[in-house]
Amino acid sequence: MTPKNNLLIGVVIALLVAASYNIGANPIDFVEGLPNLAIIADEMTEIEPTLFVTAFWSMFETIQMAFIGTMVGVVISLPLSMFAARNLNSKYVYVPVRAILAAVRTFPSILWAILFVIMVGLGPFAGVLAIIMYTVGFVTKLQYESIETIDSDPMDAVKSIGVSKWQLIRYVVLPESAPHLLSQMLYMLDYNVRQTSILGLVGAGGIGFYIINYIKFFEYGKAVVFMLVVLFAVLVIDWVSVKIRDKYIVKSQHGIEVSTS
Amino acid sequence: MELLQITKLSDFPLISTKKIVQMNNVYTSYDSKNYVLKEITLSIDRGTIYVIVGQSGSGKSTLLKLMNGMMTPSKGTVKIDYQTPNMNDKKFKLMMHNIGYIPQSLGLIKNITVLENTLIGALPRLGKIQSLFKIFPEEEIAEAKKILKQVGLEGKEYRKAYMLSGGEKRRVAIARAFMQKPTLLLADEIVSELDSVTAREIMNLIADAQKTMNLTAIMVHHDMQLALEYANRVAVIKDGEKILEIGVEGDKIVDFQTGNLTPDEIMEMYSVDAKK
Ligand SMILES: Nc1ncnc2c1ncn2[C@@H]1O[C@H](COP(=O)(O)OP(=O)(O)O)[C@@H](O)[C@H]1O
Numbered sequence: 163m164t165p166k167n168n169l170l171i172g173v174v175i176a177l178l179v180a181a182s183y184n185i186g187a188n189p190i191d192f193v194e195g196l197p198n199l200a201i202i203a204d205e206m207t208e209i210e211p212t213l214f215v216t217a218f219w220s221m222f223e224t225i226q227m228a229f230i231g232t233m234v235g236v237v238i239s240l241p242l243s244m245f246a247a248r249n250l251n252s253k254y255v256y257v258p259v260r261a262i263l264a265a266v267r268t269f270p271s272i273l274w275a276i277l278f279v280i281m282v283g284l285g286p287f288a289g290v291l292a293i294i295m296y297t298v299g300f301v302t303k304l305q306y307e308s309i310e311t312i313d314s315d316p317m318d319a320v321k322s323i324g325v326s327k328w329q330l331i332r333y334v335v336l337p338e339s340a341p342h343l344l345s346q347m348l349y350m351l352d353y354n355v356r357q358t359s360i361l362g363l364v365g366a367g368g369i370g371f372y373i374i375n376y377i378k379f380f381e382y383g384k385a386v387v388f389m390l391v392v393l394f395a396v397l398v399i400d401w402v403s404v405k406i407r408d409k410y411i412v413k414s415q416h417g418i419e420v421s422t423s
Numbered sequence: 424m425e426l427l428q429i430t431k432l433s434d435f436p437l438i439s440t441k442k443i444v445q446m447n448n449v450y451t452s453y454d455s456k457n458y459v460l461k462e463i464t465l466s467i468d469r470g471t472i473y474v475i476v477g478q479s480g481s482g483k484s485t486l487l488k489l490m491n492g493m494m495t496p497s498k499g500t501v502k503i504d505y506q507t508p509n510m511n512d513k514k515f516k517l518m519m520h521n522i523g524y525i526p527q528s529l530g531l532i533k534n535i536t537v538l539e540n541t542l543i544g545a546l547p548r549l550g551k552i553q554s555l556f557k558i559f560p561e562e563e564i565a566e567a568k569k570i571l572k573q574v575g576l577e578g579k580e581y582r583k584a585y586m587l588s589g590g591e592k593r594r595v596a597i598a599r600a601f602m603q604k605p606t607l608l609l610a611d612e613i614v615s616e617l618d619s620v621t622a623r624e625i626m627n628l629i630a631d632a633q634k635t636m637n638l639t640a641i642m643v644h645h646d647m648q649l650a651l652e653y654a655n656r657v658a659v660i661k662d663g664e665k666i667l668e669i670g671v672e673g674d675k676i677v678d679f680q681t682g683n684l685t686p687d688e689i690m691e692m693y694s695v696d697a698k699k
C-alpha cells in the first residue's frame with residue numbers, strides 16, 4: 163500500500179460518512195427496524211391462494227406488455243443503429259443520431275411511463291410505450307456497438323464489388339451482427355419483464371399495480387402472492403433464454419471465432 | 424428466304440487495348456509521412472497472369488488495393504482500362520462490378536452458406552427489391568451452382584462458410600469473384616498457407632479461367648517457385664520498390680536486365696525469400 167493509496171481510501175471513507183449524514187442514512191435505524199420485518203413476515207404467511215388466478219393473469223398481461231415493447235423497440239432500433247454506426251456513416255449523420263439516443267437513455271422507464279400516462283391515459287398502453295422508448299435507447303446503442311466491431315474484411319471484400327450501401331447492410335452487416343441481435347433481444351425481454359412489473363406503480367398497467375395497492379393498504383399477504391408470481395415468471399424466462407442462447411447463439415458465435423485459414 | 428444475318432454490336436469485340444493496368448511512378452502512404460510504395464511503374468497485359476512476390480511488409484497488399492480503388496496514390500497515376508480507380512467515383516464503381524478482389528483474409532461471410540456467399544458476386548445485377556428480400560433470379564442461382572461445381576464445391580452449396588477447410592474457403596472466394604463475371608481478378612496470397620497440392624489445384628482454377636474467360640489475374644505470392652510456374656510476368660518488390668520484373672515464356676525466364684536465367688539463379692541473385 164502506498165501512502166497515496168491510503169490517502170485515497172481515507173478520502174473515500176470521509177465522503178461516505180459525510181454523504182450518509184447529509185441524507186440521514188443511519189445504520190442504527192436499520193438495526194432498530196429489523197423487528198418490523200417480523201411483522202411483515204408474519205402477515206405474509208397468510209397467503210390467499212385464490213388470488214393466484216388474478217396474479218397469473220396480471221403477470222400474463224405484464225409479459226405481453228414487455229413482449230410488445232421489446233419487439234417494437236428492437237424493430238425501431240435496427241434501422242436507427244445503421245445510422246448511428248461510425249463505420250457506415252459520416253459524422254454528420256451519426257453524431258446527431260447518437261445525441262438523440264443519449265437523451266432517450268437518460269430517462270428511466272418509470273419516467274417514460276409517467277409521461278405516457280399523461281399522454282395516453284392510465285393503463286397498459288402507456289407502459290408499452292415506455293418500454294419501447296427504453297428499449298430503443300438501449301438496444302440501438304448495443305446494436306451500433308456490435309456493428310462497429312464487425313470484421314472489416316468481409317465489408318471491404320463486398321464493398322470492392324461496388325455494391326450499394328443498402329446491399330452492404332443487408333448482405334454483410336445484418337448477417338454478421340445477427341447473433342448479437344438475438345442475444346440482445348433476449349436480454350432485453352428478460353430485463354423488460356422485470357421493468358414492466360413495476361410500471362404499475364405509476365398506473366401504466368401490469369402486475370405492479372396490484373402489488374403497490376396491496377402494500378399501500380398494508381395487505382402484505384395479498385401482495386406476496388403477486389410477488390411470488392413475478393419471481394416465478396422471471397425464473398422461467400431466465401431458464402428459457404438460457405436454452406435459446408445455448409441453442410442458437412453459442413453455435414453461431416463459434417462460427418465467428420473460427421478463423422479463415 | 425433466309426433472313427439477313429444481323430450482327431449485334433456486342434458481337435464485335437470492343438477494340439481491346441492490350442494494357443489493362445498502368446501505373447506510372449506511384450507513391451503511396453498510410454500516414455502521409457512514410458511511403459509504403461515508391462516509384463512503382465508497371466503495366467500489365469490483358470489476359471495474362473501477373474504475380475507480385477516479396478517479403479512480408481514489402482507493400483504487396485497495398486499495391487493490389489491501388490488497383491481497385493481501395494487506396495489512392497499520394498503521387499503518380501494508376502489507370503485501370505484508362506480510368507482512375509476510386510471507390511467513391513460512380514463511373515469507377517461500375518467497373519468494380521467486374522473486378523474480383525480476394526483479400527488475404529478472403530472476406531467471406533461466415534454465418535451464411537457457400538451458395539449465398541457466391542451469389543454476393545451477382546449483387547450488382549440485382550434490383551433494389553430483390554436485394555432486400557434476397558430474391559435471386561433462377562438463372563443466377565443456376566450460374567452460381569455451375570461455378571461452384573467448376574471450383575470443386577459441388578454438394579457443399581448449403582454448408583455454412585465457417586465449416587469449410589482453408590482450401591474450400593479459398594474456392595468460395597474464387598467462386599464469388601467468378602460470379603462477378605470478372606475481367607480482372609486481384610488475389611492476395613490466396614495460396615499461402617496451403618499445402619502444395621491444394622495450392623496447385625487453386626492455381627489451376629485461375630489459370631483455366633485466364634484461358635477460357637480471358638481473365639487478367641494479378642496475384643500476390645510468397646512462393647517464387649509457384650509464381651514462376653503459373654505467371655506470365657513476375658514482379659519482385661522489396662521495401663516498397665519494384666526491384667525486378669521478369670517475363671516467363673514456357674520454361675524460359677527472361678530477365679529484362681540480365682538475360683535468361685533459371686529460377687534458382689534468380690532466387691540467389693536477388694535473395695528473394697521464397698518462403699517468408
Ligand atoms: N492500414 C494500414 N495502416 C498503416 N500502415 C499500414 C496499413 N496497412 C499496411 N501498412 C504498412 O504498409 C506496409 C506494407 O504493407 P502491406 O502492403 O500489407 O505489405 P505486404 O502485403 O507485402 O505484407 C507495412 O509496413 C505495413 O505495416
Ligand SMILES: [Mg+2]
Nearest residue numbers: 483484527611
Ligand atoms: Mg499482404
